[in-house]
Amino acid sequence: MLDTGVTREAIRDAFYVAFLFNTYDRLADTLGWELPDESYYPKSGRFLLKKGYL
Numbered sequence: 001m002l003d004t005g006v007t008r009e010a011i012r013d014a015f016y017v018a019f020l021f022n023t024y025d026r027l028a029d030t031l032g033w034e035l036p037d038e039s040y041y042p043k044s045g046r047f048l049l050k051k052g053y054l
Contacts (some may be wrong), residue, residue: 001011027033 002008
């Protein structure tokens, strides 16, 4: 991959993302996390635009 221009840092970051996604997915399955209903997302989006992620 390095010969195609992909950096070691980009490869490392991709591994981190895959690892975290796998971990969160397993936690969600194990702990029974559920997604909120559709009405939550527009409300949450407006809040984040106004207040940010703090």
